[in-house]
Amino acid sequence: MPIIESTYKPSFYFKNGFISTVYSGLVRRVSLKQERERITLKDGDFLDLDWSFSNSKSNKLIILLHGLEGNGQRPYMTGTANHFNNNGLDAVCINFRGCRGENNLKYYSYHSGETEDLHAVIQHAILSKNYSEIYLKGFSLGGNIILKYLGEHHAIPDQVKASIAVSIPCDLYGSCKELHKLKNKLFHDRFLRDLVKHLKEKQKLFPEELSIELINTIKTLIEFDTIYTSKAHGFRDALDYYKKSSSLQFLHNIKTPTLIINALNDSFLSSECYPVKEAKRNPNLYLEMPNYGGHAGFVDKKNVYYNEKRALEFINANF
Incomplete structure (x- = not known):
């Protein structure tokens, strides 16, 4: 797909990548009521899932994956969940193994390429919760997991309709x-x-x-x-x-409509993390590279971030 021209224009101070990154991680607050569910994985370990719901019963769900050493209560997670709840979709924030204040049961835990736990949550949402439309959104490490999952798996469930990956270190x-x-x-x-x-x-x-x-x-x-x-x-x-x-090597094989949003002033990303060639060659892959935003710091009006608005727009435009 052609590269998407971004319309993101933050206020003066948030054009600074460092300021937008730090503000978004340490200062931003989002109020959201969540319900905790613990599921058992096939290896006997567990995952904690934090659910939030729209005001009306929904068959649509967005699954959210956090970044390195994050959790389901980080504002970039709850901000997206809240925005989607307000627009008719349920949301579930995955806490990766050992990421919510309690050690997981195994010596191994989570990493940037571990996709089986995501698959387990998707299956749980389909088989136990009966969601018929599922969308994926991940930040940083969590986004890399989504992209790798979509590119390496040959049988993505039909219920998975689209994905959004934000601030992704795909290399x-x-x-x-x-x-x-x-x-x-x-x-x-x-x-x-x-x-x-x-x-x-x-x-x-x-x-x-x-x-x-x-x-x-x-x-x-x-x-x-x-x-x-x-x-x-x-x-x-x-x-x-x-x-x-690294998800970069799997991008060519993604068949699910996918939007990547990587800011050009993200100090965490190398030049290889802007997959222009891969996006141009894959009709299912959309790449947006705003000039600003730092690392997951797309500050916007009324405490609804630009990436949150774009994620909903992307889904609505495709479905």
């Missing part, structure tokens, strides 16, 4: 290199602090898998992925994990 190694640069040190260090904190908690449950001494050697995100993420999830090392989990 994981390229994005990782950006996060390790000085410009992103504050973000890098915050991600690393939270990841190491949670890994230390997990180590207490699985001391035979990993020593606290080895955890204490972790100083970068790449080292974290080398020592834990790759080994826990069956990859050779961090680079093997990035290579096999």
Whole structure:
């Protein structure tokens, strides 16, 4: 598909990518009533799902996936859920394994290329909740999971009608290199602090898998992925994990109408994370590259973000 020309024009201060990213992550507030459901996965582990509903009974659902070390209560998740609830769709925010204050039951947890848990939630929505129209929206890591899922699976359920991916590091190694640069040190260090904190908690449950001494050697995100993420999830090392989990290589095979929104001033994304060639060659893939927005920071009027409006517009235009 041709590249979509973006109409996003934020106010002066939010044209700064750093400001829009930090404001959206730390300052924004969204009020939303959610109901928690815990489902058991086929390996015996669990996922916590946070549901919110439209005012009238709906057979339409949007499934939302958060980013690295996020959860179902992050404002970029609840903001989308609230906007869709107000427009006649139910919403469910997935909390990835171990991401809602309680350790999951396995040594492994979640990662950028883990798509089976998403598939399990989709099946749950179809078989147990009877939704006939399902839409997917993911942010950052969660968006990469959606794109990989749609491109690698040969039998996407008919109920899955469209997807939206926002601020997507579709080339994981390229994005990782950006996060390790000085410009992103504050973000890098915050991600690393939270990841190491949670890994230390997990180590207490699985001391035979990993020593606290080895955890204490972790100083970068790449080292974290080398020592834990790759080994826990069956990859050779961090680079093997990035290579096999990046959604970029799967974009050509996506048959579900999909919108990618990646801001040009997103400091987390490398040039490879703007899949212009892939979008032009795939009639199901739409790429929008606003000049502004930072990383998931598309601030707009009345606390409804631009990406939230565009997601609903995209769905309404296609269905």
